[in-house]
Amino acid sequence: MNIIVSVKQVPNTTQVRINPETNTLIREGVECIINPFDMYAVEEGVLLKEKLGGKVTVISMGPPQAEAALKEAISLGCDEAILLTDRLFAGSDTWATSYVLSQAVKKIGDFSIIICGKQASDGDTAQVGPGISMHLGIPQVTYVKKVEKITKETARVERMTEEGFEIIETPLPCLFTVVKEINRPRLPSLKGKMKAKKAEIIKWGAEDLGCDFDKIGLDGSPTRVVKIFTPPPRKNGVILKGVTSEIVDKLASELKNEF
Amino acid sequence: MDILLTEEQKMIKDLCRQIAREKIQPVAAEYDEKEEFPWPIVKILAESDICGIYIPEEYGGMGGGVFELAIATEELSWGCGGIALAFAATGLGAFPIILFGNDEQKKKYLPKIAKGTMAAFCITEAEAGSDAGSIKTQAVKDGDHYILNGTKQWITNGGEADIYTVIAMTDKSKGARGATAFMVEKGTKGLDFGKKEKKLGIRGSATREVVLTDCRVPKENVLSREGMGFIVAMKTFDYSRPGVAAQAVGIAQRALDEAVSYAHQRKQFGRLISSFQGLQFMLADMAIQVEAARAVVYRAAKVVDSGDKSMAKISAIAKTFASDVAMKVTTDAVQVLGGYGYMREYPVEKLMRDAKITQIYEGTNQIQRSIIAASLIKELKKK
Numbered sequence: 001m002n003i004i005v006s007v008k009q010v011p012n013t014t015q016v017r018i019n020p021e022t023n024t025l026i027r028e029g030v031e032c033i034i035n036p037f038d039m040y041a042v043e044e045g046v047l048l049k050e051k052l053g054g055k056v057t058v059i060s061m062g063p064p065q066a067e068a069a070l071k072e073a074i075s076l077g078c079d080e081a082i083l084l085t086d087r088l089f090a091g092s093d094t095w096a097t098s099y100v101l102s103q104a105v106k107k108i109g110d111f112s113i114i115i116c117g118k119q120a121s122d123g124d125t126a127q128v129g130p131g132i133s134m135h136l137g138i139p140q141v142t143y144v145k146k147v148e149k150i151t152k153e154t155a156r157v158e159r160m161t162e163e164g165f166e167i168i169e170t171p172l173p174c175l176f177t178v179v180k181e182i183n184r185p186r187l188p189s190l191k192g193k194m195k196a197k198k199a200e201i202i203k204w205g206a207e208d209l210g211c212d213f214d215k216i217g218l219d220g221s222p223t224r225v226v227k228i229f230t231p232p233p234r235k236n237g238v239i240l241k242g243v244t245s246e247i248v249d250k251l252a253s254e255l256k257n258e259f
Numbered sequence: 260m261d262i263l264l265t266e267e268q269k270m271i272k273d274l275c276r277q278i279a280r281e282k283i284q285p286v287a288a289e290y291d292e293k294e295e296f297p298w299p300i301v302k303i304l305a306e307s308d309i310c311g312i313y314i315p316e317e318y319g320g321m322g323g324g325v326f327e328l329a330i331a332t333e334e335l336s337w338g339c340g341g342i343a344l345a346f347a348a349t350g351l352g353a354f355p356i357i358l359f360g361n362d363e364q365k366k367k368y369l370p371k372i373a374k375g376t377m378a379a380f381c382i383t384e385a386e387a388g389s390d391a392g393s394i395k396t397q398a399v400k401d402g403d404h405y406i407l408n409g410t411k412q413w414i415t416n417g418g419e420a421d422i423y424t425v426i427a428m429t430d431k432s433k434g435a436r437g438a439t440a441f442m443v444e445k446g447t448k449g450l451d452f453g454k455k456e457k458k459l460g461i462r463g464s465a466t467r468e469v470v471l472t473d474c475r476v477p478k479e480n481v482l483s484r485e486g487m488g489f490i491v492a493m494k495t496f497d498y499s500r501p502g503v504a505a506q507a508v509g510i511a512q513r514a515l516d517e518a519v520s521y522a523h524q525r526k527q528f529g530r531l532i533s534s535f536q537g538l539q540f541m542l543a544d545m546a547i548q549v550e551a552a553r554a555v556v557y558r559a560a561k562v563v564d565s566g567d568k569s570m571a572k573i574s575a576i577a578k579t580f581a582s583d584v585a586m587k588v589t590t591d592a593v594q595v596l597g598g599y600g601y602m603r604e605y606p607v608e609k610l611m612r613d614a615k616i617t618q619i620y621e622g623t624n625q626i627q628r629s630i631i632a633a634s635l636i637k638e639l640k641k642k
Binding site: 193 | 266303
């Protein structure tokens, strides 16, 4: 069973600072890592391969330095890595990004499952995974916390919800986005690290992927970022105590003052 | 010092550092408190191929040597000197096989060790410590077997390991030339374990008596040949001592790191204590010693890996210097942290307890100095 895992390289958020003037991330000098949620996607892909055979291909769209993230994925057990990199991709929003990734999936061709992390720690949109499945016209299950059963044609998974979980059976091929409850990502092995060092990362640009140029980059992105700002921290709630009638009066006057 | 390392050695260092920080450091205090054997960590080391780094590739390892073992041991010991010992003491049990085993013995045992099976080396007895020549454990030949009787003491990984290298006397009349090295597998009838010792430090490591009672060992399990037991032991120690030294450097480096970070956040008299020259000089002296200790460990490991005849001396020098440094630097770290340093809530008192053993085991530092002096005199005679 061939599996495709899609990852994103992100700044290590424990180190990130915001430029107060532009309200954008200060990326200089910040270590780049695989998006933490994608680590669970990589692990799940490798676990499924170990159980069912086949291979895991990891893909990422990003600048040339995102190669490091793909090498790390190989050190963790992925077999092949493809970097989708092209100046024309710059400025892509989640719609354009998922289009590019879906073109790569089409080019890879033979696959049963695509796995993504539930969201990226920098953008937090959780849109790219579902976007890939929509571009490809295949089913998707988001927030997967357990893969229960897989046959050649179907998969049964547990999908996390706020109250509990749903059991979903889906035909394959299918796309899953996974949550951190699904597994415990392993550390790389030495053999894996050596393999990663030697690994040739395949690079595909917009032309290799046969992209429609109107659908990629800033111009191909329907999203317009109007303003980026740091929201003010939410104030702590106030708990009023005492006799009900007094509390009601106090509440009413507080609300008047506030609004 | 990273500039001295090859790409592969850097990978070993980085990976061991990651394991030490993410997996060992967070649980070190708990293992120290509970005195349990760190099997979950051993499993991680095995899955990461660390257990096999010093084992030849043809026997399932990564093909490294003492140098690679030393780099790994230092990093893991930074996380916890006791937990790292499960790995390092397995090295001590494995070197007799690597150095003296025949192809069949190597095929049988080394791939298992590379996959995370623990090994142990058994020479010390109640009345044979520094005077290893006075061991009383006996091996009597009986057809295709030897029958072993005796009690080995303070065996690291005792009870947890599956493979034991045991030094026993096959011919008492020959003295040191009458000792033989045997491989004894856990589960062999007559191989039992005494109680787990309660120790000052390295408490995440298991130390037990290994008791041999009419233990029948097939003659195929003799390492090298009859009478070679002490050569096996002494050569093994030449190879293993840089590992003890590396363990000491790891513990010392951790103590330095803890001391510097504490000194740069603790305020007294309205200033960071790191701004006081008296304390700065202490930190600087600690750093000088740790750096020098690491340098001598690297050199010793290189000499041992080269197979040079002078290895006993440099190996002993590295072990002595690094372990004395570890004791000094960890004691100073406790001093830098003051009252906090003395408390178990902070990690440095444990470092001081863990450091002490490195001056004692695999030959006390006094025995090491005898080895060094004997080498000096031998060299003089050759001139």
